[in-house]
Amino acid sequence: MTGLTRPTEKNLMILSGRAHPSLAQEITRCLDIELVPTTAYEFANSEIYVRFEESVRGSDVFVVQSHTAPINEWIMEHLIMVDALKRASAKRITVVLPFYGYARQDKKHRGREPISARLMADLFKAAGADRLICVDLHTAQIQGFFDGPVDHLQAMPILSGYVHENYGDEHLAVVSPDAGRIKVAEQWSKRLDGAPLAFIHKTRDSSRPNHSHANRVVGEVEGRLCILVDDMIDSGGTICQAADALMAAGAGGVVIAATHAIFSDPATQRLRDSVAREVVVTNTLPIPSERQFAKLTVLSIAPLISQAIHEVFDDGSVTSLFDAAE
Numbered sequence: 001m002t003g004l005t006r007p008t009e010k011n012l013m014i015l016s017g018r019a020h021p022s023l024a025q026e027i028t029r030c031l032d033i034e035l036v037p038t039t040a041y042e043f044a045n046s047e048i049y050v051r052f053e054e055s056v057r058g059s060d061v062f063v064v065q066s067h068t069a070p071i072n073e074w075i076m077e078h079l080i081m082v083d084a085l086k087r088a089s090a091k092r093i094t095v096v097l098p099f100y101g102y103a104r105q106d107k108k109h110r111g112r113e114p115i116s117a118r119l120m121a122d123l124f125k126a127a128g129a130d131r132l133i134c135v136d137l138h139t140a141q142i143q144g145f146f147d148g149p150v151d152h153l154q155a156m157p158i159l160s161g162y163v164h165e166n167y168g169d170e171h172l173a174v175v176s177p178d179a180g181r182i183k184v185a186e187q188w189s190k191r192l193d194g195a196p197l198a199f200i201h202k203t204r205d206s207s208r209p210n211h212s213h214a215n216r217v218v219g220e221v222e223g224r225l226c227i228l229v230d231d232m233i234d235s236g237g238t239i240c241q242a243a244d245a246l247m248a249a250g251a252g253g254v255v256i257a258a259t260h261a262i263f264s265d266p267a268t269q270r271l272r273d274s275v276a277r278e279v280v281v282t283n284t285l286p287i288p289s290e291r292q293f294a295k296l297t298v299l300s301i302a303p304l305i306s307q308a309i310h311e312v313f314d315d316g317s318v319t320s321l322f323d324a325a326e
Contacts, residue, residue: 010060012313013090015052017065017081019074020286023098023302024064030306040077048073050080057089062133062309067101068285069264075101075120079127086128094131094312095124098284098301099232099260103138121145133308135284135301136231136259151308151318155259155282156184158299160191162280163227163257171252173198173224175217177242181230188229195227196220200242222250225277232260233281236267240274253277260284261298263291271296 015036016024028035037053063085065078078095085093105116117138124132125147133151137143143150172195176185179199189195198219226246233239233256243254254276261281263271271279272293281287282301292298304321311318 010313011058012309013054013056013059013061014309015061015063015081015085017063017074017077019068019077020064020066020098020283022286023066023283023305026283026300026302027064027306027309030303031310038081046073048077048080050077050084052084052088055088056085058091060092060094060313061085061090062094062096062312064096064098064305066098066285068099068262071101079123082124082127082129092130093128094133094309095129096133096305096309098135098305099262100134100137100142103142106139106142117142118145121147131312133305133312135282135305138231151312153304153308153318153321155284155301155304156187156191158282158301158304159229159257159259159280160188162297162299163255164192167225167227167255168192170225171223173219173221173226173251175199175219175221175226175228175242175246177228177230177238184231185229188227192227196224198226198246200245217245217249221246223252225253225255226251228254228256228276230256230258232262233258233267233271233279234262235264236270236274240270240276243274243276247275255280257281259301261287261291263287267291268293 013036014028015038018040024035039051041049063081065074067075082093102116102120131149132146135153136155137152143152172192174185174188174195174197176182176199182199185197189197198217198221201216201218228242230239239256246254255278256276257280259282268291278295280297282299284301307321308318
């Protein structure tokens with residue numbers, strides 16, 4: 001007796017936590033699907049409750065959450081969502097992290113310190129995640145912390161495309177805010193028609209968070225519009241000091257470009273009052289109206305993430321997204 005065969009049809013589902021729902025909605029619009037309705041709230045003692053209002057059994061599920069302040073609350077919600085999906089028999093769970101919390105704690109600087117970025121990866125694996133999609137990790141080595149596939153997306157094509165379109169006819173220089181991000185600055189240089197490189201030599205006190213001192217500019221920046229590139233802006237002190245150092249070295253102007261706009265206080269005031277002509281970021285993190293200012297430009301990361309989700313769902317190549325952008 002021949003058994004019956006039933007063709008299987010893959011089902012794509014996108015879910016969102018409450019940290020940055022507008023980004024998740026943009027992603028679903030790009031994919032022409034709807035967000036899965038989700039109920040989430042806190043009990044009186046601040047414990048988080050999550051329930052999905054549709055069946056996810058057998059589905060290829062992507063759960064989106066940006067780790068913004070209050071960061072520990074949204075990380076916990078993210079983990080609980082993954083656990084709920086695992087227990088609801090989702091076929092594959094991909095955690096989408098536009099901003100990966102604790103990414104700066106990727107190694108031990110001194111004895112008796114944690115490697116919290118590794119702990120994050122272990123927590124998501126324990127919760128039931130099969131795959132991660134991240135944007136501009138603080139260091140590439142974090143990809144190796146997760147026991148499974150990690151798709152590391154790059155916002156540079158989006159940011160550099162904007163800079164090239166708006167400032168490509170000026171004499172540019174690409175500047176790294178420290179020596180550690182020279183390789184990233186080199187990639188920017190290639191996209192900006194071989195603009196010369198420079199970097200800021202700075203010192204950092206590992207015992208004082210969000211504190212560093214820009215010492216001097218290394219490289220030729222005189223008379224050039226300097227594109228100051230970084231992966232994130234937190235309190236804004238480092239990047240604003242770097243902009244001041246560039247102007248003191250004779251730069252013709254400064255444009256700041258960064259992927260993650262954390263904007264912890266007093267970043268908004270510092271950036272608004274800085275010498276920078278424009279501050280260009282993406283929307284990997286929510287930027288409430290009170291943290292926006294006249295010379296801030298926010299570019300959407302949703303098309304890039306939606307393309308990556310489409311490639312993963314179709315078992316395609318995420319790498320092809322960057323090959324096409326070269």
